[in-house]
Amino acid sequence: MKFGAKLKQIRTEKQLTQPQFAELLGIEQSYLSKLENDKSQPSADMFATITTALGMTPADFLADLDGETQASLRHMPQVGQFLEGVKVQRIAHVRHWTYAAAAAGALGFAMMLAANDGIFFPNNYYKYTSRGVLEPGDADNLFDQFSVTQEMRMKARDITPEERFRLEADFQTRRVKYVTVESSRDRGTVYFEDVPGGRRKFDLIKVSYTRSTANKILQYLGALLAFCGPLILLVEWRLRSVSKRIASENK
Numbered sequence: 001m002k003f004g005a006k007l008k009q010i011r012t013e014k015q016l017t018q019p020q021f022a023e024l025l026g027i028e029q030s031y032l033s034k035l036e037n038d039k040s041q042p043s044a045d046m047f048a049t050i051t052t053a054l055g056m057t058p059a060d061f062l063a064d065l066d067g068e069t070q071a072s073l074r075h076m077p078q079v080g081q082f083l084e085g086v087k088v089q090r091i092a093h094v095r096h097w098t099y100a101a102a103a104a105g106a107l108g109f110a111m112m113l114a115a116n117d118g119i120f121f122p123n124n125y126y127k128y129t130s131r132g133v134l135e136p137g138d139a140d141n142l143f144d145q146f147s148v149t150q151e152m153r154m155k156a157r158d159i160t161p162e163e164r165f166r167l168e169a170d171f172q173t174r175r176v177k178y179v180t181v182e183s184s185r186d187r188g189t190v191y192f193e194d195v196p197g198g199r200r201k202f203d204l205i206k207v208s209y210t211r212s213t214a215n216k217i218l219q220y221l222g223a224l225l226a227f228c229g230p231l232i233l234l235v236e237w238r239l240r241s242v243s244k245r246i247a248s249e250n251k
Helices: 003-013 018-025 029-036 044-054 058-062 067-072 077-117 142-155 161-174 213-249
Strands: 124-134 176-183 190-195 198-209
Touching: 003 029, 018 029, 018 044, 044 058, 044 077, 058 077, 067 077, 077 213, 124 142, 124 190, 142 161, 161 176, 176 198
Parallel strands: none
Antiparallel strands: 124 176, 124 198, 190 198
């Protein structure tokens, strides 16, 4: 919108004739006519007089003017300040969009790494087995060494082969009671757990990698955020392009 068109629009909205509007502004009607027809441009003092009479700030008046008109009025301090403010706002706007894009990309990438490494939700499943209950006084390696001990006793002729097989069969029947535990928690290669009658020694026998549902969701969301980073910049660029085109069409 040109300067004159803006003045005429305000006059029309106020339903005033040119003489009435000129009187309101404190200027000659002939000068108002020149301004409305863009045959003259106001001085800085006159521009201040007009905006004061209308009860408007320079920024309010200038906001609807096209870029070419604003540039032609740049010699006025009020206009220069307005255009500098617009420039600062535009830079801040672009900076905010850029920060948002960078934050989205960084967060998305971090979420994908966290999902892949199982930082928040484990991807590994650990399988432990216990061969029986260790009663008070039993050695921690009882189930590993019982058969070895009986063989050594047999070789030392403390027991006969028949006694050895009987003792081992009795031990297997009475003491060996397998329990298997699968958990997403890594408890090391060996851990102990108190149970009625004593405690159990659990040995790690297998580690399985299984992507958890939570990590699948986390990775999907991370990929979506990482994709949103460049998308945000593209949208911001498109919006600026559309705004420039609309402003150009309205000249």
